[in-house]
Amino acid sequence: MTILKKTPVILFLFSVFLAPLVWYPGLSDFSNLPQRVFLETTGILLALVWLANQSSNNALPIQRLPFFTWPLLACIAWGLFTSIFALNPYETWKVGRQWLVAIVFFFLVPQLTVSSAQRRQVLIALFAAAFLVAILGISQHLFGLSIIPQLAPPAANFANKNMAVHFIVLLFPIGTFLFLTAKKDTTAWATSLMLSQIVVYLIYTQTRAGWLAVTCQFLLFVILRKATGLNLSLLWSRQKKWAMLTSLLVVLTMMNIGPAGFTPGYEAVGLRAASIASIQGNHVRFAIWTDTLSLIQQHPLLGVGLGNLKIHFPSVQKESLFLHTQYLKDAHNDYLQIWAELGLVGLTLFACLIGSLGIFLVRTHRKCTGNLTKTLELQTMGLSLTGIGINAMFCFPLERMIPVFTIMVLLGLLASLAREENPGTPIHIPKRFPAYAAVVLLVFAPIMVVDNLKGIAADHFFLKTCVATVQENWPEVIASGSKSLHYQPDDVTPHAYIGPAYLAQDNYREALPHLLTMLEKAPYHYITLLNTGTAYSGLHDYQKAQGYFAKAVQVAPIAGAAHGQLGKTYWQLKEYPKAILEFNEAIRLDPRKKSIYLYNLGRVERELGRVDAAITAFEEAIAADNTFAQPHAELAMIYSSSKYDHTRAGYHGRIFQKISRTSSDSGQ
Template structure:
């Protein structure tokens, strides 16, 4: 009977991997839909776990290895930074995700507590994990060839995501693991044959999709993961040590590898230089945040809230390269997760996170023959960890929930199989387990209420956006007001709400909401809307400041400059209006459009 319960729980647990497939049109975006699905599944999963702990009649012994402790330290530091970060509430979405993922880490680890693949519970989870990867690759191929009704509006291939970068990063988190199972499994047992061939199918399907996406950093990520598996399988390091035995030969090999890597990077850069240059700009601006907050960081989950303010300061500081001006845009992520962690959590946060990566990849020395024979899962998981880390140097893999879930799953496998050295061991008596279970039950209940209320508020937010797009502003404002108390700490929500109030002519109310949004959002659109509302109530000084801030955030945008010219004309500052109009006429927009031509035509008429 207990075996059946374990299998039922494994099936339930496997549903968490299907988070990636969730899209819901009545929520603001696909990541929000995925997050709520993840929350609802988590409520069910953790309720089962709480009931199991409450019913436990034996003493529970818990052993933590160094990787476990490092993860707990990193989580604890995030919690402390959250407490001391202004404008970020305790029920912050990112922190809730980290908390739930920490729980999943220990659940997965308990299931994979030894290296034996021959276990139904493990097989169910592994098949689900690989199937999700294959499924996403399949959807991408359907989108590319526009068959079976799969298509995307803007990017051609996005899987179940909204942009290519998040889709590609998710695929990368699975493919090296799939390759490892395909190459390393030799056992002819039925379950091993299933995993081997499923790994092969998932990996090959990924090889079809990644060249289509053309995310160069993810190509490097896959190569890194594959090389790791091949080095392990063919013992390449030992063979190279035999061939390149002298220091001169080893130095020559090292120089050759570095030179080859440099040439590959240069070649990949030249494929899409604008994209690479844009990332370099982001990293420069992120470095300025780090300079201001080197030890403890700017605050938990604050990068996107403040980045554009720093970008504005960057362009104000001195005349910048025209190409930097050309590639500037609104930025929510650093496109380098290590830099983003550094900016938000300081050197302490970055150091603790890097220790987790090193501990996960570093091999445990053992003479256990059984361990060596069942090391396939751990090695494959390490290959995917390497892939995710490489990918995260150019994108934002650790900021995307489905990819982060995969990362946690892989870490748990490594911890369960590869890290046998116990660091801390303690026991919890059944009576204390019941107390812990009751406290956890209360927390789950409160979390459930919060999730339901937040879900309803997000549905109202989406309704408000739709009504606003239809120019039914009064109805839109009603739905925004319904959601305000729940979403008042969401910068994007406040931006949308304030923008709709501004469009409806309720400018004083719009200014109140948008000024609050400035603490939680740094988009140039926010400052354009503020400029509009201040101009509408004839507060030209603040209007000019807002428009100027919008211009400095993204200097290549014409619209903020155009609106500032109109404000100058309204305020009878004709000379300033003409000077800025001349700049607009002589400038080149990032994307040529009919709007650009109309703006320049109107500016020419003003000059004439």
């Protein structure tokens, strides 16, 4: 094979190996976004190189794809179609784009891997990447390696350890296959030790869904071996047995090593594993699933649109209402999320995909009978897909680039294996097609590059927006948020930061357009509803403010702040009975801030002429927070003008001045 003919294969192996290791500093989404950009770029380049290689042929031979390709394409097409009725089409495109990138590799893999040796190279590249991910995660856990940011350590370069485990689950059976079929002792030893580090990292993550998936993979492998009569003794050697025993000892030893040195870990692992079936340990997931089912009941047939679960979820939160400020993006169950976002139509298409894939695996397995290596290759790739399917019951691998990409690569390898067992006649496309396709790709490539550069710039400035918000640097929030919107105007999220920044500067008129734009695409966003009501209150449009605060209460009825703001608006509208009800509800729901609610309640009672009730409310506000100055000022006014008790009036006046002076000094 000439170097030109080898170029597509080399580029493909390069993509497969590096994609899971990609990350980029200075971004809010420093893992998934760079991985998608990398795969988009290499995918287009790979397609161009492959087409260039075919240009010398009289016709372009396209290897036939398996029958599960059609439901796969139908799933993706329907997901993208839902953008027509989705509240936020940008979110649909953001997820759908990942699927489109992955499907490019699915089409290319069977064209580039025409033999067992080439498939093995791809599996080795994936497994080597998984090993490096594991080593990075172990280094983070044991040595505190902090080069790469982590949201839930040890996350390697995936930001969250659960995301890294998706990749590990997919490659664990592949490592087993590579170990069992290794022909050289040195290769067997290396593979076994690499596999041991992957297991150690999986243990360190404490990810129960990953443990369950890998355990099921192992049990299914044992069952398949018995059911199909695989004679694995033909693959064993003395060196492999020693390698496996050594790796087992490495795992057992490293289980008991932590950041502080030797730390017995058997009991911790056992307790964590036992909690898999614990209702108490999974109550958050159960709550999210229950509310997701409520959303499904509201949109059963078509769903809410791909990527739009997070847009609608706040409107149905009841069991998981305690998470109302966290803005959940995922259902932590991909099957429920598919149903919620794509409806019964999408779920049916996905079920057809799973069913057709199962039939394909069974038929191909029958054809591989008699070839131990190919049978094992087929089984382990099937187990990889089964494992991620189990993991998807508790997490969201289908929402992330690398798991979707790896799944598509494995599906492409399965298609290659099936074709090798049952060669068919390729589809010969006229010679001019590669030229036309290359022209289309060459036109599309610059557009894609520019769009990706804009996306990275937008995400960079969004990170700066988030950091400035935490620092309460409001001018920087506005500046960085505006730059983020300049590069990615379809993403409304920065508006949710710019609006409050204007509010913090009492610039209500400038805040409103940003807040209302956010609510157009995210109408149930609790904080934005509160902020919009606050902006209208600042502009003295209390009727509109009342509407937004009431909707905030509807979205999060357990939020004391929403009831408190609604109470203030009712007070401004002179609807005193409603104001009193809302303040009392706020006091009940949020006792930590009851001093401010009691103070507002006292002001309402004073306006109603119920002086004794007002005094009681102000005194309770002082009892709740003795550093709160305003209730003293109100009591001083009441005692001097209504009760004519100048002694108490003077006392509260002096306390008010003292607290106000102390607050002023501390502020200086």
